[in-house]
Amino acid sequence: xxxxxLSVRELVVTLLGGPQPATVVDGIGFDLQAGEVLGxxxxxxxxxxxxxxxxxxxxxxxxxxxxxxxxxxxxxxLATLPERxxxxxRGRDISMVFQEPLTALDPVFQAxxxxxxxxxxxxxxxxxxxxxxxxxMLARVGxxxxxxxxxxxxxxxxxxxxxxxxxxxxxxxHPQVLIAxxxxxxxxxxxxxxxxxxxxxxAAAAGTAILLITHDxxxxxxxxxxxxxxxxGRIVEDAPVERLFTQPSHPYTVELLAAARSGxx
Amino acid sequence: xxxxxxxxxxxxxxxxxxxxxxxxxxxxxLALGVWFGIIGQDWAAAAGGRWEPAGPxxxxxxxxxxxxxxxxSVYSVRxxxxxxxxxxxxxxLLGAILGALAGWYAHGWVxxxxxxxxxxxxxxxxxLFVAAVAYALQGEAWxxxxxxxxxxxxxxxxxxxxxxxxxxxxxxILSARSIGLPDALILVxxxxxxxxxxxxxxxxxxxxxxxxxxxILSFLGLGIQHGVSWGLMLAESTQEVLAGQFNNFLAASLMxxxxxxxxxxxxDALQDALDPRxxxx
Numbered sequence: 001x002x003x004x005x006l007s008v009r010e011l012v013v014t015l016l017g018g019p020q021p022a023t024v025v026d027g028i029g030f031d032l033q034a035g036e037v038l039g040x041x042x043x044x045x046x047x048x049x050x051x052x053x054x055x056x057x058x059x060x061x062x063x064x065x066x067x068x069x070x071x072x073x074x075x076x077x078l079a080t081l082p083e084r085x086x087x088x089x090r091g092r093d094i095s096m097v098f099q100e101p102l103t104a105l106d107p108v109f110q111a112x113x114x115x116x117x118x119x120x121x122x123x124x125x126x127x128x129x130x131x132x133x134x135x136x137m138l139a140r141v142g143x144x145x146x147x148x149x150x151x152x153x154x155x156x157x158x159x160x161x162x163x164x165x166x167x168x169x170x171x172x173x174h175p176q177v178l179i180a181x182x183x184x185x186x187x188x189x190x191x192x193x194x195x196x197x198x199x200x201x202x203a204a205a206a207g208t209a210i211l212l213i214t215h216d217x218x219x220x221x222x223x224x225x226x227x228x229x230x231x232x233g234r235i236v237e238d239a240p241v242e243r244l245f246t247q248p249s250h251p252y253t254v255e256l257l258a259a260a261r262s263g264x265x
Numbered sequence: 266x267x268x269x270x271x272x273x274x275x276x277x278x279x280x281x282x283x284x285x286x287x288x289x290x291x292x293x294x295l296a297l298g299v300w301f302g303i304i305g306q307d308w309a310a311a312a313g314g315r316w317e318p319a320g321p322x323x324x325x326x327x328x329x330x331x332x333x334x335x336x337x338s339v340y341s342v343r344x345x346x347x348x349x350x351x352x353x354x355x356x357x358l359l360g361a362i363l364g365a366l367a368g369w370y371a372h373g374w375v376x377x378x379x380x381x382x383x384x385x386x387x388x389x390x391x392x393l394f395v396a397a398v399a400y401a402l403q404g405e406a407w408x409x410x411x412x413x414x415x416x417x418x419x420x421x422x423x424x425x426x427x428x429x430x431x432x433x434x435x436x437x438i439l440s441a442r443s444i445g446l447p448d449a450l451i452l453v454x455x456x457x458x459x460x461x462x463x464x465x466x467x468x469x470x471x472x473x474x475x476x477x478x479x480x481i482l483s484f485l486g487l488g489i490q491h492g493v494s495w496g497l498m499l500a501e502s503t504q505e506v507l508a509g510q511f512n513n514f515l516a517a518s519l520m521x522x523x524x525x526x527x528x529x530x531x532x533d534a535l536q537d538a539l540d541p542r543x544x545x546x
Contacts, residue, residue, distance in 0.1 A: 056443055062373075091444030098443075104436040108458045114437075118444050169444060 003074070004031040005176045005209040006055070006094075010069035013050045013233075017063050024050045026233035029069075032177060037200060037210045039220040039241070041256070042230035048213045049099075051230075052179045055211075056096050057086045074176055092122040095170040097199070099182040101163035105154040111165045112150030118172040137168040141198050160191035167199050174206040181213045196223055217260040221245060229253050275538035282534025288527025292342055299343035307333060308340040308493050319512060326512040328501055337493050338516040344494040345476045345524065348410060352475035356414045357468040360421025361457065367422070368429025369452055379426070383419045391416060392487075399487050409488050413475055421467040428460050462539055469532035473525055480521060495521045 013025035025047040032038050040048050053059050054066045057078060071078040073094055078086065098104040105114055112134055119130035131150070138146035141164040154162055163183060170178055180199065184192035200223055203210050212224060220227050220241060227244050229237040229252065237250040248254045276282050298304040311331040319326040325334035367379040386394075395412040402408040432438065433456065441451045482488030483496025495517040502514035 053439075058439055058442055087445045087447055089445070090442070096440075096443040098436050098440055100436050104440040106437045106441070106455050106459070108461070109455075114440075117446070121445060166440070169440075 002034070004072075005034045005036075005074065006032040006211070007070065007072040008055070008068065009071075010067075011051065011054060011071065012065075012067045013047070013054045013059065014065045014067075015050075015063065016065060021065075024233050025054065028230070028233070028235045030228055030235065030238060032209045032211060034176070034209055035204065035207050036226065037203070037212055037224045039224035039227035040211060040213045040230060041215060041217060041220055041227055043215065043256075046230045047233040048230055049181055052096065052181045052211070052213055055179060056090060056094065057083070058096075088122075091118055091169075091175075092173045093175050094177045094179070095173070095175045097163070097166050097170045097178065097180045097183045100186055101159050101166055102154075102186065104166055105162055107154050109153075110150065111152050111154060111157060111162075115150070115165060115169050115172065118169050122173050133172070134168075137172055138165070140202065141165075141168045141171075142194070159187050160195060163187060163191075163195050164198065167195065167202070171199075171202045171206065171208070175208055177209050177211065178203055179211045179213070182215070183212075184219070185214070185216075192219075217257065229256065272538050276534055279534045279537065281530045282538070285527045285530025285532075285534060288523060289531050292524050292527065293346070295339055295342040296346040299340055304336075304339055306336070306340075308337045325516045326510075328498075328505065328510075328513045334498075334512050334516050337498055338495070338520050340493050341495045341498065341517070341520065342524070344489060344492055345479065345521075348413075348479045349472040349476045351410055352413045352417060353468050353472035356417040356471055357421050357464055359414065360418035360467065361425050361460065361464055363418065364422035364425025365429050365452060365457060365460070368426040369433060369448075369456065371426070371430050371433075376426075379422065383422055386416050387419050389416075392482075392485075395482060396487055404490065406490060409479065409482055413478060417471050417474065421464070421471070424463050424467065425460050428463055429456055432456050432459050462536065465539060466532065466536050469528060469535070473528055473532075476521070476525065 008031075009029040011025055011028050012023060015022045015024055028047075028051065030038070040051065042048055050059070050064070054064075054068075055071060055078065057066075059066055066079075068079040073089065076089065076093075078089070078094075081089070105111060112131070115134040115137065116127070116130035119125045119133045120127070123130075123133070125133060134150060135146045138149050143149050143161075143164065149157065149161065149165065157165065163186075167183075170180075178199075183199065184195050187195060196219065200210065202208075212219070214220060224241050226238070226240050228235050229244070229250065231252050237244065237248065237253045239249070244253065245257065248257060276286070295304070299306075310333075312333055313322070313327040313331045315327065315331050325338065328334055328337070363379045363382075367376040370376055394416060395409065398412040398415075399408045402411070438451060438455060441455050446454075479488050479494060480496035480499065483494045484500045485496075486500070488494065488496055498513050498517035502510075502517065505511075505513055
């Protein structure tokens with residue numbers, strides 16, 4: 001296969017906040033191919049979100065230490081780039097959708113302001129061009145009234161609408177990699193399906209690879225090509241989705257599948 | 266921004282807010298009138314006899330020296346606005362900047378320094394501090410302003426620091442960083458605007474506190490040196506009240522009361538109207 005969109009080796013995240021340093025991501029490595037949807041599953045506290053934040057370079061250095069043999073985004077090694085360079089990459093080449101659409105938009109700004117700031121920062125557009133681009137992007141994530149959404153404050157939008165605005169922000173620059181951290185956990189089931197369908201369709205059109213973090217195996221089965229199972233900071237299984245469900249190789253995966261079945265029943 | 270239009274709409278639908286706005290606007294007109302030399306210019310002249318009663322010539326009567334009490338109380342509006350605005354704006358700005366820096370870099374050395382400074386300033390008895398500053402800057406008209414600015418920012422700073430510590434862990438800050446915005450821009454565009462409700466309320470409270478403190482300090486002889494203020498009028502009236510003359514006392518206290526009342530009403534209404542989370546009625 002060609003060069004992966006994202007290639008991670010030996011990623012270690014150590015939290016420094018507590019009485020003792022705690023290693024929450026313990027030497028994980030994986031490849032994400034261009035256009036692929038890769039699931040990252042595991043129970044709460046297994047290090048999924050910290051992995052995402054480490055990849056985005058969002059962990060504050062005074063609270064967490066991030067080390068990696070390499071984190072290649074295309075040709076660029078995120079592990080060695082300085083913060084200045086990372087800021088130019090974030091939102092353009094690698095972007096993220098957060099778990100809580102309720103709080104991920106600034107309450108004092110209209111939804112459009114957050115969206116246009118992506119175009120202005122990374123595409124060098126002026127106010128009017130950015131507004132036009134934002135309207136197009138909002139239409140593409142399925143809003144019937146992009147004008148109205150652009151001028152709405154976050155509290156005037158529903159959870160699903162807010163998450164679609166955030167998807168629009170994350171996909172605005174056709175990034176190579178999109179990290180979706182439990183993007184639908186806060187939404188109800190029908191909205192979940194809508195948001196995920198739009199997210200994957202946009203990504204497929206743009207050739208964006210998705211790292212889809214979730215604890216919901218149903219979502220993995222439906223949307224992912226391949227999945228990583230994570231436990232206590234380590235990746236215990238890396239398999240195509242069909243094989244994961246039919247022939248799980250790690251005892252923990254078996255346990256996880258059993259738990260999901262009994263939960264669904 | 267569309268918020269400006271809804272702000273005005275919301276403010277108009279609040280009767281006590283409108284009353285406050287009218288009162289403050291009237292006082293502002295008086296202050297502007299004095300600034301532009303239209304009214305209140307004869308506050309120092311002894312135009313009449315001692316303790317002349319209120320009448321067409323002297324609307325509020327005259328004081329012990331035969332000065333026109335109306336002119337003096339109107340000129341004092343300017344004094345009050347001047348000190349209120351200067352102290353409110355500068356100390357709120359100082360509190361916002363220091364508080365935001367302390368909160369953003371919480372538990373670092375910036376935070377430590379700001380907290381130490383705040384602790385030191387808060388532990389000095391205020392009137393002692395003002396007296397010390399006034400003494401150190403003898404004859405300097407800005408001594409009182411300086412003392413108030415140096416001490417009034419601490420309350421705002423504490424509130425802003427706590428709010429910023431809360432805001433910086435919110436997801437929209439992570440989200441702003443995840444689209445590649447630099448820290449300084451995030452601090453100015455996303456953090457400070459979210460403390461605006463605190464700054465507005467603190468600003469208006471400081472305006473009121475500064476005017477009250479000016480009156481008290483002037484009453485004690487530590488405040489206004491050149492000019493007149495309600496505090497100086499009240500100080501004069503301590504002699505006059507014993508002689509049964511209440512005009513000076515009433516004019517100064519009622520003007521002070523009306524301005525503070527109006528400003529409180531306006532500040533309350535603004536606070537409600539500015540809250541972005543409040544559902545429009």
